[in-house]
Amino acid sequence: MQRKIWSLCLGISIMLIACSGTTKGGESSILSGTISGLQPQQLYLFDLLKQRQGPVDTAFVDENGSFAFDFKPVKKGFYRITITQQYTFVLPLLMGEEVRILGDVNQLQDIQISGTADAERMHLFNKFLGENGARAQALEQEFQQYVNSPKRDSILMVFRARYQSLEEERLAKMKSLIDEDPGLFSNLAIMEQMPKEGAENLAYYKKVDDALAAEYGDSPFYQSFHNQ
Numbered sequence: 001m002q003r004k005i006w007s008l009c010l011g012i013s014i015m016l017i018a019c020s021g022t023t024k025g026g027e028s029s030i031l032s033g034t035i036s037g038l039q040p041q042q043l044y045l046f047d048l049l050k051q052r053q054g055p056v057d058t059a060f061v062d063e064n065g066s067f068a069f070d071f072k073p074v075k076k077g078f079y080r081i082t083i084t085q086q087y088t089f090v091l092p093l094l095m096g097e098e099v100r101i102l103g104d105v106n107q108l109q110d111i112q113i114s115g116t117a118d119a120e121r122m123h124l125f126n127k128f129l130g131e132n133g134a135r136a137q138a139l140e141q142e143f144q145q146y147v148n149s150p151k152r153d154s155i156l157m158v159f160r161a162r163y164q165s166l167e168e169e170r171l172a173k174m175k176s177l178i179d180e181d182p183g184l185f186s187n188l189a190i191m192e193q194m195p196k197e198g199a200e201n202l203a204y205y206k207k208v209d210d211a212l213a214a215e216y217g218d219s220p221f222y223q224s225f226h227n228q
Contacts, residue, residue, distance in 0.1 A: 030093050032068035033101025035061075035083065035111070045069050046080045048090065049220055065105070075219060076118075076185050083108065089126070092118040092185050121186040125177060129193075132170050139163055171195070178204055182211035188221050196228075 031045065040063055044055035056079070057071035073079075076094040083089070087108050091099055099119045103111030109130075113123040139162055146155045174190050181187075187208045195201050209226055216222040 028098045029068040029070050030072065030095065030097055031079075031081070031091065031099045031101070032059075032066075033103075034064060034066040035101065035103045035105050036065045037105035038065040038083070043067055043069075043081055043083070045071055047073075048078045048080060051080070076216065077219070077221060078189065089122075090189070091122060092116070117181065118184050118186040121177065121181075121184050122189065125174075125186070125190055128173055129170075132166060132173075136163060136166050139166070171201075175204060178208060182207050183215070185212065185216060185219075185221075187212070188225050191225060 038061055041061050043059045043061060045057040045059070046054075047056050050056070056073075057069045059067040059069045061067045071093075072095040073093055074095055076092055078090050079093045080088060080090050084105065091113070093099065097116050099113060099115040101111070101113060113119050139159060143156070143159045146152055149155060170193070174194055177190060178187055191205065191208055194204060196205070205228070212222050213226070
C-alpha cells in the first residue's frame with residue numbers, strides 16, 4: 001500500500017462514539033450511528049484498497065441524523081467514510097463487528113467512537129495526531145513574526161527545539177499505544193507514522209509484525225507492512 005493512502009487516512013481522520021444501529025432486516029450493522037444536525041443525505045463507505053471502484057455500501061441519513069451500513073467484509077480492512085467536506089475518517093471493519101457512532105454536526109471535534117478495540121484505537125490515535133498537528137501549526141505561525149528579525153537564526157534554534165519536543169511526544173505516544181496491545185490491526189495505521197531509522201524504532205516494526213502475522217498474515221494491508 002502506498003503511503004499516499006495513509007495520508008488520506010490520518011491527520012484528517014475523525015473518529016466517533018456510541019449508539020446502537022441495525023439494518024432494515026434487524027441484523028446488526030458494522031457501522032451505524034446518529035449525528036444530530038446532519039441533514040438527510042447519502043453516506044458512502046469506501047474500501048481503501050478499491051477506492052477507484054466506487055463505494056462498497058451506501059447509507060441514507062434520516063431526519064434524525066441516523067444511518068447504518070450493512071456491508072459485510074469477510075476480512076478486516078480499512079474503510080473510509082466522509083461525514084462533511086471537512087470531516088473524513090477511516091475505520092478498521094470486519095463482518096460480525098459493530099462500530100457505533102454518536103455526535104453533533106456542529107461539534108465534530110468532539111465526536112467519538114466505540115464498539116471495537118481497533119476502532120477505539122484509531123479514534124484515540126487520530127485525535128492525538130490532530131492535537132499534536134495543531135500545536136505544530138501554531139508554532140509555525142508564531143515563528144512568522146520573527147522571520148525578519150536580526151536574531152532570526154538564534155530564534156530559529158529555539159523554535160526547532162520546541163518542534164522537536166512535539167515530534168518526540170508523537171513518537172512516545174505511538175510506542176505507548178503499541179505497547180498496550182501490539183496485536184491490534186489498527187497498529188498498521190500507527191506504524192505508517194513511525195520513523196524507520198534507529199534500532200528502537202525498528203524493534204517496534206518487528207513487534208507489530210510478529211503480533212499480527214498469525215491472524216492477519218493474508219491481509220493485503222499486513223503484507224504491505226511486512227514487505228517494508
